[in-house]
Amino acid sequence: MPARRDASGRFVSGGGATSGGGFSGIGGGSAIAIKTRIQWTPQKLEKQVQLGTIWSLGRAGAYIRGIARKSIKKSAMPSAPGSPPHTKRGALKNAIRFDVEKERQSVVIGPTKTGIGTIGQLHEFGGTRKSNLGKRVQFLIGRFGFTATARIIGMDENALRERAGTLRYPKRAFMGPALAISRERLPKFWAQSVRGG
Numbered sequence: 001m002p003a004r005r006d007a008s009g010r011f012v013s014g015g016g017a018t019s020g021g022g023f024s025g026i027g028g029g030s031a032i033a034i035k036t037r038i039q040w041t042p043q044k045l046e047k048q049v050q051l052g053t054i055w056s057l058g059r060a061g062a063y064i065r066g067i068a069r070k071s072i073k074k075s076a077m078p079s080a081p082g083s084p085p086h087t088k089r090g091a092l093k094n095a096i097r098f099d100v101e102k103e104r105q106s107v108v109i110g111p112t113k114t115g116i117g118t119i120g121q122l123h124e125f126g127g128t129r130k131s132n133l134g135k136r137v138q139f140l141i142g143r144f145g146f147t148a149t150a151r152i153i154g155m156d157e158n159a160l161r162e163r164a165g166t167l168r169y170p171k172r173a174f175m176g177p178a179l180a181i182s183r184e185r186l187p188k189f190w191a192q193s194v195r196g197g
Helices: 042-071 091-095 119-125 135-153 157-164 175-182 186-190
Strands: 011-013 096-101 106-111 127-129 167-169
Antiparallel strands (some): 096 106
């Protein structure tokens, strides 16, 4: 095909000066056509959202647990009412766990009953509980009275009488404050949690 020139004398199409060669002008009205196809797969997106949510809940649970554990200090003396409780040997700190419930799309965070009993709940909300004296001590009290029993087990009589009655726990919340502290940061754990795959 012979070469064609525009008004300025530039080649715009055709064979050019050499036989068999080709020349194509980029400017002067040339264009590229592109066809695209978009496939919408809502099931795949929903699965990615669920996976992202589970991943984010785990990160949030670990973060809140860390804040709660840091708020509990080791001490043999009780903390002031209204402040996070103290722990003598770290049992309360170590009992705090989190578990992601995949079906319910939620995370549960707090001290486990198997790890610490009901003491975590009593500290968090306040309340009372009955004596936790063993059967042997209860038997001795019933047979010999508080004074003799205190001497037998090597315990202060007043402390024994206090433990034998109803124990009262003022509110020393630690999980609620941990959630409040972390509230502003929680949305960041969901940022970019949905990824293609």
